[in-house]
Amino acid sequence: MKLVAIFKDATGAEWIRERHSAEHLGFLEKNKNKIAIGGSLRRHAGATPYGGLWVFSVSSKEEAIGLIEADPYYRLGLRAEYELFLWGKPDFFGVVEL
Structure with a gap:
């Protein structure tokens, strides 16, 4: 099952990330067999991560x-909220490697 989570960070919680x-990152590496890819989202290059x-x-x-x-x-409160979606793609894309 492929799922996608989109996270929004809590205002004023940047210190948790820092x-x-x-x-x-250790958690992501330990679980890389289940979390195929993960990364921060920013509104523009050089901006503080938004989620x-x-x-x-x-x-x-x-x-x-x-x-x-x-x-x-x-656990520490950086994530204000998240949404979880089932992800699917048309077969013509074939195997997608990220």
């Missing part, structure tokens, strides 16, 4: 939610 990025985006390859929506809620950024 102090805990190594822990967050993030993850693409999951998991067996269920509940598994994706469990990963989101175990992430240090989520």
